[in-house]
Amino acid sequence: MVILGLSAFVHDSAACLVIDGRLVANVEEERLDRIKHTRSFPVSAIEYVLKQGKVRLADVDVIAYNWNPYKSAVAEAIKMVLAPVIYYKVMKHARPPKNLRSIAASLRLLSTIKRLYPGQFKGRVVFVNHHLAHAASSYYLAPFNREPADILVADGHGEDCSTSVFSVRDNRFELKWKAPIWNSLGVLYTTFTNFLGFENYQEGKTMALASYGTDSFQEAFRRIIELKANGQYAISNQKYLGLWYYSETGLGREFGPQRKREEPLEQRHFDIAFSMQNRIKEAILHMVRHAPTVSGHENLCLSGGLFLNCDINREILQSSSYAKVFVPPFPSDSGGAAGAALYAAFACCGETPAESPSFSPYQGPAYGAGEIAACLERRGQTYRSVAEPWQEAARALAEDKIIGWFQGRMESGPRALGNRSILASPLQPGVSEYLNAEVKKREYFRPFAPVATREAALKYFELQEPLSELTRYMLVTTKVKPEYRATLPGISHVDGTARIQIVSLESNAELYRLLLDFEKLTGHAVLINTSFNLQEPIVCSPDDALNCFAKAPLDLLFLGNFLVGR
Ligand SMILES: [Fe+2]
Numbered sequence: 001m002v003i004l005g006l007s008a009f010v011h012d013s014a015a016c017l018v019i020d021g022r023l024v025a026n027v028e029e030e031r032l033d034r035i036k037h038t039r040s041f042p043v044s045a046i047e048y049v050l051k052q053g054k055v056r057l058a059d060v061d062v063i064a065y066n067w068n069p070y071k072s073a074v075a076e077a078i079k080m081v082l083a084p085v086i087y088y089k090v091m092k093h094a095r096p097p098k099n100l101r102s103i104a105a106s107l108r109l110l111s112t113i114k115r116l117y118p119g120q121f122k123g124r125v126v127f128v129n130h131h132l133a134h135a136a137s138s139y140y141l142a143p144f145n146r147e148p149a150d151i152l153v154a155d156g157h158g159e160d161c162s163t164s165v166f167s168v169r170d171n172r173f174e175l176k177w178k179a180p181i182w183n184s185l186g187v188l189y190t191t192f193t194n195f196l197g198f199e200n201y202q203e204g205k206t207m208a209l210a211s212y213g214t215d216s217f218q219e220a221f222r223r224i225i226e227l228k229a230n231g232q233y234a235i236s237n238q239k240y241l242g243l244w245y246y247s248e249t250g251l252g253r254e255f256g257p258q259r260k261r262e263e264p265l266e267q268r269h270f271d272i273a274f275s276m277q278n279r280i281k282e283a284i285l286h287m288v289r290h291a292p293t294v295s296g297h298e299n300l301c302l303s304g305g306l307f308l309n310c311d312i313n314r315e316i317l318q319s320s321s322y323a324k325v326f327v328p329p330f331p332s333d334s335g336g337a338a339g340a341a342l343y344a345a346f347a348c349c350g351e352t353p354a355e356s357p358s359f360s361p362y363q364g365p366a367y368g369a370g371e372i373a374a375c376l377e378r379r380g381q382t383y384r385s386v387a388e389p390w391q392e393a394a395r396a397l398a399e400d401k402i403i404g405w406f407q408g409r410m411e412s413g414p415r416a417l418g419n420r421s422i423l424a425s426p427l428q429p430g431v432s433e434y435l436n437a438e439v440k441k442r443e444y445f446r447p448f449a450p451v452a453t454r455e456a457a458l459k460y461f462e463l464q465e466p467l468s469e470l471t472r473y474m475l476v477t478t479k480v481k482p483e484y485r486a487t488l489p490g491i492s493h494v495d496g497t498a499r500i501q502i503v504s505l506e507s508n509a510e511l512y513r514l515l516l517d518f519e520k521l522t523g524h525a526v527l528i529n530t531s532f533n534l535q536e537p538i539v540c541s542p543d544d545a546l547n548c549f550a551k552a553p554l555d556l557l558f559l560g561n562f563l564v565g566r
Helices: 029-033 043-053 069-082 084-093 100-107 109-116 130-139 185-195 203-210 218-224 248-255 267-295 310-319 333-347 369-378 389-398 431-439 454-460 509-522 542-551
Strands: 002-007 014-019 022-028 062-065 124-127 149-154 163-169 172-179 225-227 233-235 299-303 324-326 403-406 420-424 449-453 477-479 497-499 501-503 526-531 556-559 562-564
Touching: 002 043, 002 333, 014 043, 014 333, 022 029, 022 043, 022 333, 029 043, 062 109, 062 333, 069 084, 069 100, 069 124, 100 109, 109 124, 124 333, 130 149, 130 163, 130 172, 130 299, 130 333, 149 267, 163 267, 172 267, 185 203, 185 233, 185 267, 203 267, 203 310, 218 225, 218 267, 225 267, 233 267, 267 299, 267 310, 299 310, 310 324, 310 477, 310 497, 369 542, 369 562, 389 403, 389 420, 389 509, 389 556, 403 542, 420 431, 431 526, 449 454, 449 497, 449 509, 501 509, 509 526, 542 556
Parallel strands: 002 062, 062 124, 149 299, 299 324, 403 556, 449 501
Antiparallel strands: 002 014, 014 022, 149 163, 163 172, 225 233, 403 420, 420 526, 449 526, 477 497, 556 562
């Protein structure tokens, strides 16, 4: 069966193709239309995944959509009837701007498809509950997707909930409990991200700030998030939730004035970030510790935007009783299309998604040598061919040059995993400050992530075998061993942590070879890996890469087997 997964109309639109239970292509629309977190109907993403799967829309049996607008409409109606005044305020102040427009657009999904692709689609549309799509995106891509597992989903919100705990066995997802929207940990995180002077989708900045903080607001956040004896939690005062009723005066009394974007950061801001993140972490750990005492399961899947937080993930790995923990490379809504399609494979078509011993995150477009050469020629770019780009790249990096690295199929998810990356040597003091200020043009406090071979990772970082799957997708922090922090200044954050990615010959041959060649020259198989973009979606095509190269002070650009210099 051919299943087209879609997310659209809210944010992070994407398309995914699953054929006979196997995920064959996935791409976020933002990479193609170049609008960050776009909510557009994913026309380009659909075109790509169908082409990659060598099928036409007429061949698609099911379109699976990662939101149930009927359920959402009922939830909205209930809120409107129960609390019309508060609902009005919510609509005025809502962050993120969830509204009836996205519900209406979702309800018109089939007619949109018929209008855009007249006479083509003959299958049926299935609306998958948002948190079920999240759950499936984690469980079916986990290496243990034939075994029972618990699944924790935590995000901004789904149709009528913000946190869900599922138990899955024999492909049956059983909802154990869910927290209502007004108990959203994700919205709480976003509210305080806004309070600290950042915008929606900039929660990563709050995560970076937290590393500079102390727990001086511990009492305030303990009052906000209450942990219950039954393994659940509640947010005690909904004035903290932007979604429900955002009140600056309420926040200001306990946390001081809201920071404006250009105002300097003070210790108070770092401490708010630390205490808020710490209390959310405690709430997550509370759930994660309780769930297996009820289910007896040994495997845990996590999904939802909160699990982009590498610090929370590290605590779960360290202190839960689960034997195996998995987070997909796209736990946020950019994985919604994949989750909807994987869920529908079994639920609608009776096909168990393929076993996934080692899911590859590289599910996006690739560009052949002919396409890259044609692009270079069309733009009049000077270039030359290189037989083994990793050798030349390693030499440049050992000379402290900064390179653009564009290889193979683009990675899915918000983290650049080495196919659309900017790479630099982590050995030189001051390199992270230079990258922040001059290359990425972003705040001084944001750290850079290391990519390493397995051997180097075990040598330099406080990691133990067996290595977590999360280290493959840059989804967990680890500590740099104290004796190597001075050796690797470019990737040691202020608190000694690093958001590690480990590559192997099997997972990413080009990057693995580059690391080995860099090691031959410097003695260290570790590099800085940051996303190939400048305040825009990660580059996808050779044109995008050349556009970014023209703006950013990179020394060299490797496009497959072609090298572009200055
Ligand atoms: Fe979500």
